[in-house]
Amino acid sequence: MANVYFDNNATTAxxxxxxESMLPWLSSQSGNPxxxxxxxxxxxxxxxxxxxxxxxxxxxxSSQVVFTANGTEANNFAIKGMAGNLPSAQILTSAIEHPxxxxxxLMMQQFGxxxxxxxxxxxxxxxxENLQQQLTLPTSLVSVMxxxxxxxxxxxxxxxxxxxxxxxxxxxxxxxxxxGKIPLSFTDLNVHAMTVSSHxxxxxxxxxxxxxxxxxxxxxxxxxxxxxxxxxxxxxxxAAIVGFGVACELAVANRIHYASHTQLLRDQFEQGLxxxxxxxxxxxxFGNKVARLPNTSFFAMNGIEGETLVxxxxxxxxxxASGSACSSDSTEPSNVLLAMGIDKDLxxxxxxxxxxxxxxxxxxxxxxxxxxxxxKRLKELTAIAA
Amino acid sequence: MAYSDKVLDxxxxxxxxxxxxxxxxxxxxxxxxAPACGDVMKLMIKVNDSGIIEDAKFKTYGCxxxxxxxxxxxxxxxxxxxxxxxxxxxSAIAEELALPPVKIHCSVLAEDAIKAAVADIKAKQLAKxxx
Amino acid sequence: MSATIEMPIKKDLFDVNGLAKxxxxxxxxxxxLDYSATTxxxxxxxxxxxxxITEHFGNPASRSHPYGWTxxxxxxxxxxxxxxxxGADPREIVWTSGATESNNLAIKGAxxxxxxxxxxxxTVATEHKAVxxxxxxxxxxxxxxxYLEPEPxxxxxxxxxxxAIQPDTVLASVMLVNNEIGVIQDITAxxxxxxxxxxxxxxxxxxxxxxxxxxxxxxxxxxxxxxxHKTYGPKGIGALYVRRKPRIRIxxxxxxxxxxxxMRSGTLxxxxxxxxxxxxxxxxxxxxxENARIRKLRDKLxxxxxxxxxxxxxGDLEQRVPHNLNISFNYVEGESLIMAVKxxxxxxxxxxTSASLEPSYVLRALGRSDELAHSSIRFSIGRFxxxxxxxxxxxxxxxxxxxxxxxxxxxxxxxDGIDISKVQWAxx
Numbered sequence: 037m038a039n040v041y042f043d044n045n046a047t048t049a050x051x052x053x054x055x056e057s058m059l060p061w062l063s064s065q066s067g068n069p070x071x072x073x074x075x076x077x078x079x080x081x082x083x084x085x086x087x088x089x090x091x092x093x094x095x096x097x098s099s100q101v102v103f104t105a106n107g108t109e110a111n112n113f114a115i116k117g118m119a120g121n122l123p124s125a126q127i128l129t130s131a132i133e134h135p136x137x138x139x140x141x142l143m144m145q146q147f148g149x150x151x152x153x154x155x156x157x158x159x160x161x162x163x164x165e166n167l168q169q170q171l172t173l174p175t176s177l178v179s180v181m182x183x184x185x186x187x188x189x190x191x192x193x194x195x196x197x198x199x200x201x202x203x204x205x206x207x208x209x210x211x212x213x214x215x216g217k218i219p220l221s222f223t224d225l226n227v228h229a230m231t232v233s234s235h236x237x238x239x240x241x242x243x244x245x246x247x248x249x250x251x252x253x254x255x256x257x258x259x260x261x262x263x264x265x266x267x268x269x270x271x272x273x274x275a276a277i278v279g280f281g282v283a284c285e286l287a288v289a290n291r292i293h294y295a296s297h298t299q300l301l302r303d304q305f306e307q308g309l310x311x312x313x314x315x316x317x318x319x320x321x322f323g324n325k326v327a328r329l330p331n332t333s334f335f336a337m338n339g340i341e342g343e344t345l346v347x348x349x350x351x352x353x354x355x356x357a358s359g360s361a362c363s364s365d366s367t368e369p370s371n372v373l374l375a376m377g378i379d380k381d382l383x384x385x386x387x388x389x390x391x392x393x394x395x396x397x398x399x400x401x402x403x404x405x406x407x408x409x410x411x412k413r414l415k416e417l418t419a420i421a422a
Numbered sequence: 423m424a425y426s427d428k429v430l431d432x433x434x435x436x437x438x439x440x441x442x443x444x445x446x447x448x449x450x451x452x453x454x455x456a457p458a459c460g461d462v463m464k465l466m467i468k469v470n471d472s473g474i475i476e477d478a479k480f481k482t483y484g485c486x487x488x489x490x491x492x493x494x495x496x497x498x499x500x501x502x503x504x505x506x507x508x509x510x511x512x513s514a515i516a517e518e519l520a521l522p523p524v525k526i527h528c529s530v531l532a533e534d535a536i537k538a539a540v541a542d543i544k545a546k547q548l549a550k551x552x553x
Numbered sequence: 554m555s556a557t558i559e560m561p562i563k564k565d566l567f568d569v570n571g572l573a574k575x576x577x578x579x580x581x582x583x584x585x586l587d588y589s590a591t592t593x594x595x596x597x598x599x600x601x602x603x604x605x606i607t608e609h610f611g612n613p614a615s616r617s618h619p620y621g622w623t624x625x626x627x628x629x630x631x632x633x634x635x636x637x638x639x640g641a642d643p644r645e646i647v648w649t650s651g652a653t654e655s656n657n658l659a660i661k662g663a664x665x666x667x668x669x670x671x672x673x674x675x676t677v678a679t680e681h682k683a684v685x686x687x688x689x690x691x692x693x694x695x696x697x698x699x700y701l702e703p704e705p706x707x708x709x710x711x712x713x714x715x716x717a718i719q720p721d722t723v724l725a726s727v728m729l730v731n732n733e734i735g736v737i738q739d740i741t742a743x744x745x746x747x748x749x750x751x752x753x754x755x756x757x758x759x760x761x762x763x764x765x766x767x768x769x770x771x772x773x774x775x776x777x778x779x780x781x782h783k784t785y786g787p788k789g790i791g792a793l794y795v796r797r798k799p800r801i802r803i804x805x806x807x808x809x810x811x812x813x814x815x816m817r818s819g820t821l822x823x824x825x826x827x828x829x830x831x832x833x834x835x836x837x838x839x840x841x842x843e844n845a846r847i848r849k850l851r852d853k854l855x856x857x858x859x860x861x862x863x864x865x866x867x868g869d870l871e872q873r874v875p876h877n878l879n880i881s882f883n884y885v886e887g888e889s890l891i892m893a894v895k896x897x898x899x900x901x902x903x904x905x906t907s908a909s910l911e912p913s914y915v916l917r918a919l920g921r922s923d924e925l926a927h928s929s930i931r932f933s934i935g936r937f938x939x940x941x942x943x944x945x946x947x948x949x950x951x952x953x954x955x956x957x958x959x960x961x962x963x964x965x966x967x968x969d970g971i972d973i974s975k976v977q978w979a980x981x
């Protein structure tokens with residue numbers, strides 16, 4: 037049986053070099069960075085070194101990096117913390133945001149803010165027209181993700197930022213899926229805040245960051261010891277932060293190779309997919325007419341339930357996803373696809389394959405054979421059932 | 423916080439620790455700071471008849487930078503006239519010891535201690551003249 | 554990915570059998586006596602964690618493949634271990650990124666959920682900043698708060714606590730073991746008062762796990778905060794106990810994928826959770842033996858230091874964990890003292906506040922003078938402290954205190970019989 041991981045948009049395997057950098061901080065070097073003795077100071081130095089590495093990968097200054105425990109926390113921090121820009125105004129989030137952006141925005145309703153979605157078109161791209169229309173009302177904050185976790189579709193965040201800034205709104209982007217996969221510059225995107233996360237780029241879970249324009253008056257989410265210049269209290273997770281830093285450095289060094297390699301795998305996969313589709317079923321690949329992350333393919337086959345296909349592939353040793361891992365608890369079809377106006381039945385068929393630089397053309401080839409067989413088998417099952 | 427080598431040197435090997443006879447008419451004493459603020463500096467200078475400081479001693483309750491600042495000024499004071507001593511600025515102390523911004527107050531305290539010691543000796547001299 | 558990875562544990566730092574430091578040797582790593590700031594990760598804990606960052610790296614929320622399932626199973630095993638140490642049901646344990654988040658979630662989460670019941674909160678002036686600042690944040694949005702002053706021994710007077718309860722008191726937060734002075738509050742008695750008055754009771758137990766027995770089945774406590782890195786687990790992981798019977802509700806503070814039954818969203822760091830579980834398992838199995846050993850070391854250290862004049866122990870010595878010894882060395886300034894004792898790693902006041910030059914707010918709340926607060930050192934002893942470490946510390950402290958007192962004008966005045974409190978100090 038194969039043992040192949042094609043779910044790299046959910047989380048990635050830790051790079052051995054990252055692990056090596058973390059080990060001392062999981063054993064002998066266990067100081068608290070706030071302590072002033074040598075154990076504390078060396079931990080502090082390690083955190084500050086990682087801050088520089090993260091900043092460089094994000095095209096930001098190290099003073100703009102605020103470490104958090106995960107992307108969810110960074111997004112909550114950005115949305116709840118920056119909404120105060122314009123009290124009781126609206127918060128606009130794209131209709132395809134991760135729940136850790138949309139739910140905090142909804143929560144802000146209790147403080148008098150209204151939360152509204154910005155429409156996307158059928159390819160999954162944000163409608164700038166719809167955004168402009170909505171910006172005519174007082175707007176506190178706009179949040180648009182850089183690249184979607186399911187479709188991989190890349191948004192024109194710099195243009196969104198320009199439109200938001202023109203009306204005095206703050207602009208946040210969740211760039212968790214962009215880091216390491218496409219060129220990323222906080223400065224060029226011209227946003228006020230940007231979320232990045234470690235475990236999507238072969239770093240450990242437990243570290244993420246909000247890259248923040250420090251001129252923004254932001255409210256902290258966690259109050260206490262005053263770490264991260266008072267913006268995020270709590271003892272720093274030194275090992276994870278160190279790992280995040282190294283993962284960033286490796287991601288930057290590897291990005292060009294990553295992009296070309298995963299794009300080749302995806303092209304190979306999607307060509308094979310269309311071949312399967314043309315014979316046995318009609319296949320739809322979402323977002324394939326616009327700019328996408330090079331590693332992501334999100335598709336559905338008419339008449340095949342996504343969850344069933346994913347389970348079938350798992351039994352053959354292939355890890356893929358039926359939707360975003362964070363909403364895997366629900367059986368509802370993907371919000372992202374519904375926002376794109378995709379028919380509910382087709383949306384239930386959606387499967388996401390997300391490659392990594394460590395995957396090989398041979399793996400993709402074998403996977404296509406397995407996929408072909410499973411699709412055939414499932415088709416027959418459904419035919420009997422019908 | 424990292425201390426400069428000069429601070430560490432004065433802290434590890436403080437110069438001129440001790441006291442002079444405070445009843446000696448040629449000895450001026452300056453005590454500045456407060457325990458509640460975390461630093462107290464006591465500086466004593468002995469001035470000869472030609473107005474030259476021939477000895478200086480200190481005791482300091484405070485952080486490493488405060489101890490280093492007072493140790494340094496005792497070195498500087500010896501051989502100076504009291505007017506020259508009075509002209510010593512905290513910025514010179516801070517610069518010599520490469521004090522970080524949060525420790526500048528230590529150099530201010532040392533300057534204050536010099537001024538207080540000089541004022542004390544001048545008061546003693548005035549008392550002697552008027553007597 | 555290789556299955557076995559050599560752990561590069563540095564023997565000289567935390568080894569129980571490490572070499573004794575000589576008094577003249579200040580070149581090597583200092584003796585670590587700052588276990589209340591953070592503990593080294595136990596090598597057994599680290600060994601458990603490694604597979605979960607290498608081969609079992611899945612996202613526990615991924616339900617569609619074994620990478621996710623393996624992670625989820627490990628997370629649930631760890632949840633059971635955490636629950637076992639504190640006598641809770643695993644379903645009462647919610648993962649967080651640490652005690653700061655647990656405290657914020659408990660206090661803001663409960664206060665906001667039950668704000669219809671009342672808007673007054675009681676806490677103690679000596680709580681950790683994460684509790685104090687969370688309560689202050691609630692004050693900013695319309696709550697009122699009482700910050701109880703403890704008695705000079707650091708303990709709360711139960712009558713005063715009772716008197717602080719108002720008709721609209723909704724929540725009380727009292728820590729089990731204080732981080733600076735190690736005193737143990739009588740949370741059973743305080744909890745009973747809360748129950749009688751229908752007040753939700755939160756306890757910050759970050760410093761307590763592995764040091765005192767906790768049985769939440771019996772304790773009248775509704776919410777309790779934990780973290781791993783004070784109990785030989787990794788940083789970046791903690792938990793909040795949320796009582797099920799009678800059920801306590803909290804408003805989530807992190808919103809998103811709805812992890813942890815909606816109480817706390819965010820991808821779980823599997824390896825850290827595994828580490829916390831293993832750390833708490835070891836604590837449960839070894840705490841009695843370990844605490845007896847640590848008590849002996851503490852007593853030795855205390856007796857050694859008490860040989861000196863003008864030495865004051867901060868906080869009650871009886872109702873206190875043996876791991877902590879907080880002592881003020883009168884007439885010696887704390888920061889210069891820390892600088893002098895480079896051979897040992899200790900802290901003056903809480904690690905979380907030692908970046909500031911303010912004297913410890915905990916010691917000031919006990920009524921200690923500024924000078925005594927300034928001259929305090931917290932020694933905290935732990936799993937890897939040896940008798941040689943303690944001997945070295947006593948000798949080092951004695952020689953350095955002597956040297957600094959030689960330098961101190963206040964010591965001179967004390968020796969001359971001058972009452973320093975009567976001196977008029979020039980303000981500056």
